[in-house]
Amino acid sequence: MKLQTISRTSYLTLVYLFFYIPIAVLICYSFNNTQYSLVWQGFTWDWYVELFHDSDLWISALHSLILGLSAATLATAIGMLAAVTIYRYRFRGRGFLYGLIFILILSPEIVMGAALLILFTLLRFPLGFITLLLSHTTFCIPFVIVTTYGRLVSFDKNIFEAAKDLGATDGVIFKKIILPMLWPALAAGWLMSFTLSLDDVIISYFVAGPEFDILPLRIYSMVRAGVKPEINALCSVLIFVTLTLILLSQTALRKKS
Amino acid sequence: MANNVVELRGVYKAIHDLEILHDINLEIREGEFLTLLGPSGCGKTTLLRLISGFEDPTQGTIFIDNKDVSGLQPHQRHVHTVFQSYALFPHMTVYENVAFGLRCQRVAESEIASRVADVLAMVKLEKYAQRKPNQLSGGQQQRIAIARAAVNRPRVLLLDEPLSSLDYRLRKTMQIELKQLQRKLGITFIFVTHDQEEALSMSDRVVVMQEGYIEQIGTPREVYEEPQTLKVAKFIGEVNIFDGEILEARDNRQFLVNILGRQRLMKSSQPFTVGQNVHVLVRPEDVRVWSPSEVEDTNEMFTASVDEVTYKGSTVDLVVRLPDKTQVAATEFFDEDDDRLEYKRGEQVWLNWTPGWEVVLPYES
Amino acid sequence: MKVENKFKTFSLAATWAWMFFFALLPFALVLTASFLSHSDTQLLELPLTLNNYRNLNHGIYLRIFENSIIIASTSTLICLIIGYPFAYIITRLNGYLKSLCLMLIIIPFWTSSLIRSYALIAIIKGKGVLNTVLIALGIIHDPLPLLFTNTAVIIGLVYNLLPFMILPIMTNIERLDHRLVDAARDLGANRFTTFRRVIIPLSMPGIIAGCILVFLPAMTLFYISDILGGAKSILAGNLIQNKFLIAENWPMGAALSIVLTLMLIGMILIYLWASRGNKSGEWL
Numbered sequence: 031m032k033l034q035t036i037s038r039t040s041y042l043t044l045v046y047l048f049f050y051i052p053i054a055v056l057i058c059y060s061f062n063n064t065q066y067s068l069v070w071q072g073f074t075w076d077w078y079v080e081l082f083h084d085s086d087l088w089i090s091a092l093h094s095l096i097l098g099l100s101a102a103t104l105a106t107a108i109g110m111l112a113a114v115t116i117y118r119y120r121f122r123g124r125g126f127l128y129g130l131i132f133i134l135i136l137s138p139e140i141v142m143g144a145a146l147l148i149l150f151t152l153l154r155f156p157l158g159f160i161t162l163l164l165s166h167t168t169f170c171i172p173f174v175i176v177t178t179y180g181r182l183v184s185f186d187k188n189i190f191e192a193a194k195d196l197g198a199t200d201g202v203i204f205k206k207i208i209l210p211m212l213w214p215a216l217a218a219g220w221l222m223s224f225t226l227s228l229d230d231v232i233i234s235y236f237v238a239g240p241e242f243d244i245l246p247l248r249i250y251s252m253v254r255a256g257v258k259p260e261i262n263a264l265c266s267v268l269i270f271v272t273l274t275l276i277l278l279s280q281t282a283l284r285k286k287s
Numbered sequence: 288m289a290n291n292v293v294e295l296r297g298v299y300k301a302i303h304d305l306e307i308l309h310d311i312n313l314e315i316r317e318g319e320f321l322t323l324l325g326p327s328g329c330g331k332t333t334l335l336r337l338i339s340g341f342e343d344p345t346q347g348t349i350f351i352d353n354k355d356v357s358g359l360q361p362h363q364r365h366v367h368t369v370f371q372s373y374a375l376f377p378h379m380t381v382y383e384n385v386a387f388g389l390r391c392q393r394v395a396e397s398e399i400a401s402r403v404a405d406v407l408a409m410v411k412l413e414k415y416a417q418r419k420p421n422q423l424s425g426g427q428q429q430r431i432a433i434a435r436a437a438v439n440r441p442r443v444l445l446l447d448e449p450l451s452s453l454d455y456r457l458r459k460t461m462q463i464e465l466k467q468l469q470r471k472l473g474i475t476f477i478f479v480t481h482d483q484e485e486a487l488s489m490s491d492r493v494v495v496m497q498e499g500y501i502e503q504i505g506t507p508r509e510v511y512e513e514p515q516t517l518k519v520a521k522f523i524g525e526v527n528i529f530d531g532e533i534l535e536a537r538d539n540r541q542f543l544v545n546i547l548g549r550q551r552l553m554k555s556s557q558p559f560t561v562g563q564n565v566h567v568l569v570r571p572e573d574v575r576v577w578s579p580s581e582v583e584d585t586n587e588m589f590t591a592s593v594d595e596v597t598y599k600g601s602t603v604d605l606v607v608r609l610p611d612k613t614q615v616a617a618t619e620f621f622d623e624d625d626d627r628l629e630y631k632r633g634e635q636v637w638l639n640w641t642p643g644w645e646v647v648l649p650y651e652s
Numbered sequence: 653m654k655v656e657n658k659f660k661t662f663s664l665a666a667t668w669a670w671m672f673f674f675a676l677l678p679f680a681l682v683l684t685a686s687f688l689s690h691s692d693t694q695l696l697e698l699p700l701t702l703n704n705y706r707n708l709n710h711g712i713y714l715r716i717f718e719n720s721i722i723i724a725s726t727s728t729l730i731c732l733i734i735g736y737p738f739a740y741i742i743t744r745l746n747g748y749l750k751s752l753c754l755m756l757i758i759i760p761f762w763t764s765s766l767i768r769s770y771a772l773i774a775i776i777k778g779k780g781v782l783n784t785v786l787i788a789l790g791i792i793h794d795p796l797p798l799l800f801t802n803t804a805v806i807i808g809l810v811y812n813l814l815p816f817m818i819l820p821i822m823t824n825i826e827r828l829d830h831r832l833v834d835a836a837r838d839l840g841a842n843r844f845t846t847f848r849r850v851i852i853p854l855s856m857p858g859i860i861a862g863c864i865l866v867f868l869p870a871m872t873l874f875y876i877s878d879i880l881g882g883a884k885s886i887l888a889g890n891l892i893q894n895k896f897l898i899a900e901n902w903p904m905g906a907a908l909s910i911v912l913t914l915m916l917i918g919m920i921l922i923y924l925w926a927s928r929g930n931k932s933g934e935w936l
């Protein structure tokens with residue numbers, strides 16, 4: 031028994047190390063007082079200062095934030111409507127719709143990116159914020175639907191009948207029963223959408239325009255241009271922000287339930 | 288004559304060509320505790336849903352308070368349902384759950400407060416108003432579910448197998464409580480269950496259903512002691528079934544019946560003709576078993592040997608075998624006459640039952 | 653009744669409209685484009701042709717495609733080998749520890765995959781952490797030329813996609829009826845046999861799901877092969893990106909996309925076939 035525990039623990043630890051060492055190294059190097067060498071030369075905040083003064087980067091970050099907030103909210107609204115509709119009603123093509131959502135989640139992003147590019151170009155729609163918003167919302171909606179639907183299915187079906195029995199209209203049922211019970215799933219879906227939007231490279235690569243610069247694409251071009259310490263600082267900041275978001279959401283969600 | 292609060296006339300229900308209910312005619316009296324009893328799939332829950340309005344009959348009419356309710360939504364019918372899973376709103380407090388229906392009807396908050404307090408007091412859960420459902424036990428949740436329905440003062444309360452998810456002891460307690468509650472509230476209860484013991488102990492009248500048909504309607508006593516069909520007799524309690532033949536028809540609805548090689552005089556309200564084949568039903572607890580040393584006059588008795596003896600605590604269940612290999616179930620009670628009740632397998636015994644305690648029904652193959 | 657129908661009509665219309673415009677229609681356009689031609693002036697133009705698909709079948713396209721499949725398969729296999737035991741061990745943990753471990757896998761998943769791939773550069777490059785450590789330990793003498801090779805791409809893909817293999821397998825194993833395992837042991841099977849003949853077949857849907865979630869992205873996450881493999885590593889994803897945005901040969905790019913989609917459908921069918929009658933096959 032003990033051998034099993036030791037070997038299992040070691041295995042887990044190794045894999046976790048595999049996951050986290052690169053991130054840890056990155057964060058360390060962001061404080062490394064040297065331009066090119068990877069040998070430790072002393073602690074410095076320089077790269078963060080340089081980061082702070084890079085106004086272009088701030089603009090991209092702001093753009094990504096606006097895009098993420100909008101796409102997440104839009105995707106959550108539409109996704110919730112879709113999930114409730116699929117759950118509640120029988121309609122023609124219901125199975126097809128569910129299958130379509132399933133396929134959308136599994137589709138390679140590049141296919142979706144190319145497809146949307148063709149769509150927008152044919153419509154002569156200029157590439158920019160709107161195309162990004164529409165595209166991001168589209169790939170986020172299936173995740174919201176799946177999260178929300180999964181939660182809906184766990185409800186006692188009789189609850190809706192009981193509400194109707196007691197005189198509630200559909201509107202009341204939605205406002206006072208479905209929404210409050212769905213809250214954690216919606217929050218999870220929103221957060222997931224927000225993160226997906228913030229990190230998306232592939233689809234954005236296809237549908238972004240020259241004017242509206244977003245963070246991931248900026249980082250991508252910076253990385254391709256070569257390793258710069260400023261990138262390390264930027265990445266560390268983003269990792270930190272993401273971690274804080276996760277922690278916040280976990281504590282918030284735990285309080286709600 | 289008590290008022291009929293619910294009436295079903297000629298009701299049929301089919302779903303996708305599958306017939307679920309056939310020719311249902313039922314009158315439910317105001318203030319009574321009526322149970323729909325039957326095995327799974329007999330249609331009793333569907334019948335309940337037709338009354339509550341969650342389903343519409345394929346044919347026939349349903350009246351509530353003498354009004355045809357076809358097309359009326361559940362909440363427009365002044366009947367409320369208590370679901371098997373209770374269906375309490377998990378994110379609302381007990382108070383909000385109970386007040387829900389009243390709020391939908393836009394009753395004033397002050398009136399809501401007093402009515403909710405009253406009904407919670409009736410189910411003895413006044414102190415739990417601010418709790419959430421998941422903080423209550425199963426029995427408590429059930430009482431809240433009833434309170435939530437009852438506070439709206441419906442004409443009828445429909446209960447769909449509300450006790451089936453409770454354990455044995457709690458069930459017994461809740462049966463008594465429900466009965467008391469029904470009397471206190473004065474509302475008509477329509478109760479659905481597959482447990483015949485439950486139905487017999489709680490109801491004013493029982494509707495026995497099988498495969499979409501109503502087999503018999505009667506008081507618990509009528510349904511148990513005077514089953515009108517073999518199905519009812521077999522479903523409720525245990526019963527021994529013997530084959531017989533009508534030899535003579537006499538006055539006072541008496542018949543001479545040839546059974547197990549002997550002739551017995553039996554009573555029946557059914558019309559039989561001479562020569563007709565019949566079933567004679569005797570319940571195990573009506574069968575008396577005697578060991579040869581206990582009786583002298585065995586002329587009218589049947590001889591049998593003991594196959595199985597099962598000690599049940601308050602009774603001893605016997606399976607005895609007649610000379611023609613028929614097995615008979617007998618239940619013996621411990622009392623002053625029979626305080627030992629010891630039988631051995633293979634032992635020879637004498638069998639009898641009190642004349643008049645049997646039921647005669649037409650023969651069914 | 654009326655209000656209910658309004659809500660239903662509205663939400664149905666909105667859902668279908670969005671799905672049509674941003675999912676079905678674009679895909680139909682890709683399908684159409686794959687049969688079109690192009691010119692210097694027009695991105696897409698008639699005549700209809702099968703040339704795009706024919707071209708895929710030889711020359712450089714075929715080589716790139718084969719290379720993609722090899723790299724993707726290798727990555728998937730490695731993910732499976734590393735991920736399955738990992739998932740299995742975690743499902744055997746209890747409550748608090750299990751949630752903690754699960755959380756520790758999901759956290760990297762929330763951070764940008766681009767950033768994490770970038771972080772790998774510092775590890776595997778010539779003077780990177782890995783080489784420094786290996787040389788210091790005396791395991792090798794010269795630094796391994798890992799960066800800008802297919803191996804680097806595989807490492808990057810595994811690094812990014814491992815959680816996607818672990819999670820479906822975990823879900824599947826969780827839903828496994830462990831009484832079946834007990835029954836097998838009771839009937840005399842040793843651990844290995846039980847594993848081989850009971851656990852693996854029952855967890856097949858989870859394994860296939862994991863493969864779907866790893867294999868196709870492995871072929872199409874072009875930024876990983878770009879950053880870690882450079883010009884030496886052109887996978888299907890890079891090819892599509894190139895065709896659409898650089899070479900402006902949309903029909904070709906479209907044909908490639910369709911081929912990938914067909915592969916996806918094939919894999920889904922395999923998944924459905926493997927999970928027929930198997931309750932623990934629902935991993936979504």
